[in-house]
Amino acid sequence: MARLNDDAQWIVLMGFIVSFSLFFLAILINQSTVVGQTTAEAVSEFPKNDIRGVREVIIASESITDTTEKERVQREIKILSLSRQNAAVDFSAKSSTTHTYIDIHYNNGVAAYNETYTTS
Amino acid sequence: MISHNRHAPECGVSESIGFMLILTLVIVGIGMVTLYGYPLLMKQQVSADEQIMEKNMIVLQNDIKSLAYKTVPYKETSLKIGGGTLGVYNASSTPAISTITLYNADTSEVYVQEFHPGDLRYESENAQEDISLQNGAVLKRPRLNTGSVMIAEPRWFYDSTSNTMVINLISINSTTFMSREGIGTVQMALGESSYQYVPLDGDEVVVEYAPDPNADYSTAWNNYFVNSLNMEKVGTSTYRLPFDSSRKATLAIKKYDVFIKSL
Incomplete structure (x- = not known):
């Protein structure tokens, strides 16, 4: 036999x-x-532009001086973002002596965004 | 180098017996492959067809998402439908393809009365399974057994911060019943859409899901309502929306009409 x-x-x-x-x-x-x-x-699906838009409008709405007008605008923001952008938006503002802090919340079922904005 | 000098005993070696042995091995091999391998391959093909269709349905679901949430007016997708047929059961077909009713349990005010979502359904011939694109969700069920699963969820959501529930109802419509096998193009257009904004004050809102007896997806929807949306099951097919009753709540109901132009 040959070697393997x-x-x-x-x-x-x-x-x-x-x-x-x-x-x-x-x-x-x-x-x-x-x-x-x-x-x-x-x-x-990340709603970058939607968040930017709604954030800008919320910040701008805080500077409205007329209280009834401000309330109406802010209610409209919530309704509009629900109907147009399919997103639940919630925000509230706290004022200290120097600054205003706005808590912004945005949720469209895919992405949620939270921010505390401080006015200068 | 000893082996070179000595011959191995070859008394029993016969060419014909060797040939017979190898031929038998080859024939047995071919026989085994046809007997066991081929059915296995066919089964693989069936499950491959099904997997491809599952993916196709998710693509179609994305098309519907674009139509509904991004207000794109028209979408078109080419796909291959293998091992079965893809058909449109429109919202007005009878018996109804499951209905969704939304009402206030405290004031008994009805927000949505028997919404018909319609169905874009793939019916597999070999696997005996159905895959449906229904109300924005992709669902799957065995045709001969009970039970069903949700492959991709619709975009209903509850936002706890603002105590808001958004319910998206998508109905699939077409002029006639259509179905297709093989390679085809699904053309979809956005029809009418409506929006309902309901402010609530600690009210109990209930959603009722009534399945189609011919294509029962109630298990999948039950799991979605209870596990994903944290709704509470209050009746055989009724679920309470997960609102925080101590605060003011908002219910947003959006209805979209997706029109299938061709398959």
Whole structure:
């Protein structure tokens, strides 16, 4: 019997490595559509402009001097953000001797945003 | 180098027996593959079709989200429907594709009377399962068994800070019943939308979900109402909205009409 020639065993080893890596690649590809979809959705659905807009309007509304007018505007902000942006908005202001602190809350079911704004 | 000088005994070695052995192995191999491997492959194909359709339904759900919440007027998606058919059951089809009723339990004022969401449904022939895009949610159920799961949730939410509940009702409409198999394009347009703003003062608001007897998704909706939205089950198919009764609350109900132009 001839002695076993095992010089080419690396070919078999490479075969194993390639097939296992293909297997894992297949699993990754299978998952990628779902992951890509959720990440893309998370990025595209973050309501950056909506938050900026509503925040600006809330801050501006705090400087209205007429109390009834201010109350009416602030109520309208809440109703409008619900109807137009599909978001629940809540805010309240506290005044100290020097500053006014406005607690702003925004939630549209996907993203929630909280901020305490301090007037200078 | 001893082996070179000595021959191995070859008395029992026969070419025909070796050939027979290898041929038998090959035939048995082919037989095993056709017997067990092929059905397994077919099963894989069926589940692949289903998974693809699940993803497709999520894509269509995103289209509907764009139509409803971002007021995009028109959306179009091409998709491949394998191993079954995709059909539109519009909001006026009978028996009704589940209905949602919203009412105030204290004053018995009705906010939404039997809302018909319609259904965009994939009916798998081989897997005996249905995947539905209904009221903004993607749901799945076995056709011959009870029970169902929600693959993607609709965008209903309760905001505890402002004590506000937003309920989005999306109805799917079409001029006729349509269905499609193979590669097709789903064209959707936004129809009418309406908005209801209800200020509440410690009132108890109840949502009632009545399933379609032919396509019962009540388990999935029950889990969504109770686990995701923290509603309290008060009757067989009625749920109390999670308002904080000690404060003033707001209920916002939005209705969107999505029109399927073609499949």
